[in-house]
Amino acid sequence: MSAPAPTVQAAALRKEFGRRAAVSGVDFDLAAGDCLALFGPNGAGKTTLLRLIAGLLKPTAGSALVNGVDVRRERAGRAAVGLISHQSMLYAPLTARENVEFTARLYGLDDPRAAAGAAPESMGVASRADVPVRTLSRGLQQRVSVARVLVHAPSVLLLDEPYSGLDEGGAHALTDLLTTLRASGATLIVVTHNVAEGLALASHAAVMMEGRFARFDRRDGASVDAPRYAAEYRELTSHAS
Amino acid sequence: MPAETPGLFAAAWIVARKDLAIELRTRSAFLSVLVFTLLGLVTFFFAWDPTAASALDLAPGVLWVTFTFAGLLGLHRSFGVEMQDRAMDALLVAPVARESIYLGKAIANTVFVLAVLLVAVPALALFYNLPLLRTLTTLGPVAVLAAVGLVSIGTLFSSMAVNTRLAELLLPMLSLPFFVPIVLASAQASTRLLAGRPFDEAVPWLKILLAFDIVFVLACTVAFPFTIEE
Amino acid sequence: MTSPTHSLPPTSRPLFDGLFFLAVFGVLGAVVRIVFFTPYELAQGAAQKIYYIHVAAALSAYLALAVVATTSIVFLWLRDARADRLAESAGEVALLCTTVVLTTGPFWGKPIWGTWWTWDARLTLTLFLWFITASYLVLRGAIDEPMMRARYSSVLGILAALLIPFIHLSVYMFRTLHPDPIVLKPDRPSLPPEMLLTFVISVLAFLFFCFMLVRARYRLALLRELAEEAT
Numbered sequence: 001m002s003a004p005a006p007t008v009q010a011a012a013l014r015k016e017f018g019r020r021a022a023v024s025g026v027d028f029d030l031a032a033g034d035c036l037a038l039f040g041p042n043g044a045g046k047t048t049l050l051r052l053i054a055g056l057l058k059p060t061a062g063s064a065l066v067n068g069v070d071v072r073r074e075r076a077g078r079a080a081v082g083l084i085s086h087q088s089m090l091y092a093p094l095t096a097r098e099n100v101e102f103t104a105r106l107y108g109l110d111d112p113r114a115a116a117g118a119a120p121e122s123m124g125v126a127s128r129a130d131v132p133v134r135t136l137s138r139g140l141q142q143r144v145s146v147a148r149v150l151v152h153a154p155s156v157l158l159l160d161e162p163y164s165g166l167d168e169g170g171a172h173a174l175t176d177l178l179t180t181l182r183a184s185g186a187t188l189i190v191v192t193h194n195v196a197e198g199l200a201l202a203s204h205a206a207v208m209m210e211g212r213f214a215r216f217d218r219r220d221g222a223s224v225d226a227p228r229y230a231a232e233y234r235e236l237t238s239h240a241s
Numbered sequence: 242m243p244a245e246t247p248g249l250f251a252a253a254w255i256v257a258r259k260d261l262a263i264e265l266r267t268r269s270a271f272l273s274v275l276v277f278t279l280l281g282l283v284t285f286f287f288a289w290d291p292t293a294a295s296a297l298d299l300a301p302g303v304l305w306v307t308f309t310f311a312g313l314l315g316l317h318r319s320f321g322v323e324m325q326d327r328a329m330d331a332l333l334v335a336p337v338a339r340e341s342i343y344l345g346k347a348i349a350n351t352v353f354v355l356a357v358l359l360v361a362v363p364a365l366a367l368f369y370n371l372p373l374l375r376t377l378t379t380l381g382p383v384a385v386l387a388a389v390g391l392v393s394i395g396t397l398f399s400s401m402a403v404n405t406r407l408a409e410l411l412l413p414m415l416s417l418p419f420f421v422p423i424v425l426a427s428a429q430a431s432t433r434l435l436a437g438r439p440f441d442e443a444v445p446w447l448k449i450l451l452a453f454d455i456v457f458v459l460a461c462t463v464a465f466p467f468t469i470e471e
Numbered sequence: 472m473t474s475p476t477h478s479l480p481p482t483s484r485p486l487f488d489g490l491f492f493l494a495v496f497g498v499l500g501a502v503v504r505i506v507f508f509t510p511y512e513l514a515q516g517a518a519q520k521i522y523y524i525h526v527a528a529a530l531s532a533y534l535a536l537a538v539v540a541t542t543s544i545v546f547l548w549l550r551d552a553r554a555d556r557l558a559e560s561a562g563e564v565a566l567l568c569t570t571v572v573l574t575t576g577p578f579w580g581k582p583i584w585g586t587w588w589t590w591d592a593r594l595t596l597t598l599f600l601w602f603i604t605a606s607y608l609v610l611r612g613a614i615d616e617p618m619m620r621a622r623y624s625s626v627l628g629i630l631a632a633l634l635i636p637f638i639h640l641s642v643y644m645f646r647t648l649h650p651d652p653i654v655l656k657p658d659r660p661s662l663p664p665e666m667l668l669t670f671v672i673s674v675l676a677f678l679f680f681c682f683m684l685v686r687a688r689y690r691l692a693l694l695r696e697l698a699e700e701a702t
Contacts, residue, residue: 018616019700054334057471078336079246087327091259093266105255106335108246132266148331397630401623405613414609415627418602422637425645445644453637460633464626467547471619 004031005068007156007187008053012062015048022048024211025062030204032155035178035188037198040208041237046191047085049208050158053189054083066156079107082154084162088145092134096120096144099133100151107152115151123147123173138165146174150181157181159190163197175201195230205229207236249344252337256345261352263322271353274315278361281307286368300369301380301431305387305424308361312354312388313413316395319346320403333469343396343465347458350392358384371435379434386450387427390457394419397461401468419457426450486687486694494676494683501669501676509669518582523670525575527677529597532568535561535681536600536632539607543628546621555621556696558628560688562607564681569601595642596635603631 006029015023023045030036040046051057053064055071055078063070069077083089090099101116109115120129123143128136133144142165149157157178163171178201182188192198199205207215214236247255264271285303323329332342362384366376395416402412430446505523538561546554576594577587588594607627614620 018618056330056333075336075338076246078334081334083330083334085327085330087330089328089331090326091263091322091328092325093263094259098262102255102259103331103335106247106252106332106337108336394630397626401610401626404619405610405623407613411610411613414606418599418606418638419630419634421599422634422641425641429645429648449637449641449644456633456637457630460630464630467622467626470622 006030006065007032007034007067008189009065009068010049010053010062011065013049013052013059013064014061015045015052015057016060021060021211023052026208026212028204028206028213028216030187030189032185032187033182034204035182035190035202036204036206037202038189038191038206038208039193039195039198039233040214044208045211046208047160050083050085050160050189050191053156054081054158056083079152080155082149082152082157083160084146084149084158085160086164088133088141090133090141090145090148093132095131096125096129096133096136096147099144100148103148104151109152119147119151120144122150122177124169139167139170142166143170143173146177150177154186156187157189159188159192161191161193163192163194171197195233196226199226199229207233209237246336247341249338249341252341253344253348256332256337256342257348257352260319260322260346260349264349264353270315270318271356274311274353275357275360277314278307278311278357279364281311282361282365282368296369296371297436298432300365300371301435302428303369304361304365304380305427305431308354308358308384308387309391309417309420309424310413311357312391312395313416315353315357316350316392316399316416317402317409317412319350319396319399324403329469339466339469340462342469343400343462346400347392347396347461350396351388354388354392355385358388375435375437380431383427383431383434383447383450386447386454387423389454390423390450391420393454393458393461397465397468400465404468422449422453426453480693484690486690491683491687494680497676498680501673504669504672509666510663518579521575521579523673524677525572525579526670527674528568528571528575529593530674531678531681532565532572532597532600534678535565535568535685536604538685539565539628540632543625543632546625547629552617552621555617555625556689556692557685558621558624559611559692560685562604562611562624563688564684566601566604566608567684568681569597569604572597573601590642590646592639592642592646595646596639599638600635603634607631 008028008030010026010028013023013026014021026049028036038046038049048057052059053066055064055066058072065071066077066081071077071081090096091102094102097116097120100119101112104112104115104119120126123146125136125140125143125147128140129144133141136144142162146162159178162174166174175197178188178190182201188201190198190201203219205215205217205219206213246252282303285299285307289299320329323332333339362377362380363373365371365380366373395412398412398415402408402415405411426446426449430443430450433443433446434440501523505520509520509523511519539558542554542558542561545551546558573594576597580589581587607624610627611620611624614623
């Protein structure tokens, strides 16, 4: 039996802005059910990498494929992708329910209204689903943002510091949802500064520095030595500066 | 979950509804543009010497000029709403064509602009003592053609301007040369129609408006993806 | 690597070389011929001589703008930085030429038509070309990122090219309905041989000069990019 087709593939991926190379040569493959925890100092290119995979940026060189497809060009391929970033991507005057319903329609879901009703519950914001999003606190907005992305059940989920702004309840809900998603075969890439949190979920871990992977590990055993990884990570990043 | 992702126009309509929902919720942009337009009509009235030009000659020109500048104000917020909290990213990651985003916003902006005109045209008839029914039936259709042209250009340029420095200045500067044929043709057509002259006299101007609309709606739809790629 | 698909040459060529000065002398020579060696036109007198530069500048402007439109299409298609640099250079020279047309026009018009400005078809179209070219350059100035600047100005360049026929048509239709109130409207002079020769010389000299200006401006753009790369 051949290896399963990679769900996320980056090959010699490079992105320059003007003269600065934000991503300068990244290669990796992920299969269904994998979770990549992406660490790295600020400005390393982690957000740019995610945006390249999501199809928001055009690579200067190389390629980024999702399920074998360049989602920047093929719009149908984008249906499998979900992006969570630290900006909420919500429309402030609309309610949580309206924001989610809009997304459900955009992804062609069968019953957008029902989906919009169910999604806020998954992140525990059902009680505040009918007020304009701008009246919600940052943490609640982040929860709505997550619910919105998950409404179309993406099989490739890209998360850029998803835990920022979430309180403990929200963080738990998110971790539960991510674990369930992984179990059902979704591929995740999580950018985070919290090494322990990231490693808890991950099957792969990478440290990105100055546009490339300084380190890329596959997790072999069931458990991972988080403190040791954290120490090695600190050493790696302190040498650079 | 098998889902039928919406086609070009279906997605455009979804985006348009969302924009209109936001506009209905806040209403502040609509009211500002409306008030600006009405003030414009009034100001021109006081600058007018009735012995030099008749109301029938002057009023259409006043309407189109005012409407052009007011429209620019309204168009500016079109992409502003997407820049806040990077909502635009969500649209770009979704499985909808880039062109649908443009078309959806253009549709919403057209509705917005027509809503302003719905108040402004009767107001024009009122302030300048024009026959109301004739004003509505003649200026109305011209207004629709003019609005489509204005919105097609303005929506595209506002998507560009929002990414540059001097965004508020750049939008009028880029758009106004393009608005000139619209204003010229609209004013010429509506002056003739309002004065009760035969329809044939207005036809060449209406043809220019229609041609402009077709050419630029197509051109701007095709150009839009180039303005949002990174 | 700075540019999308074309790496920079190691050095830039000089901005003002022998050929450039030849072009300058060419224009000066044409002016001398216009002023001293061309007969006066009977009806219009001395002012008519401005016509040679006026039309030469107009032709150069149209050509420069055609270059902008073409390079805009080429850039969006091939993403070659050279096309964008050429568009920038041609755009600036186009602004210069349209300014010359708009300033020489009144000086020609006032003695002949008795008025500084007239809404005749060519002047009106040139006025709009001036506005469009100015807004093109302002747009370029408002964007720092080179790729975005190139893309946006290419889009504007193409849309502006589509706009020209509409302006031309609307102005023409407007003019046929509102003919010039001035009674004496000079026709395009049918030129006797010496004046025709002067005309051809002026046009060629001016075109050559503009071509050299674009080339110098292109080299300047290249020089700037090299300087940035070095820092």
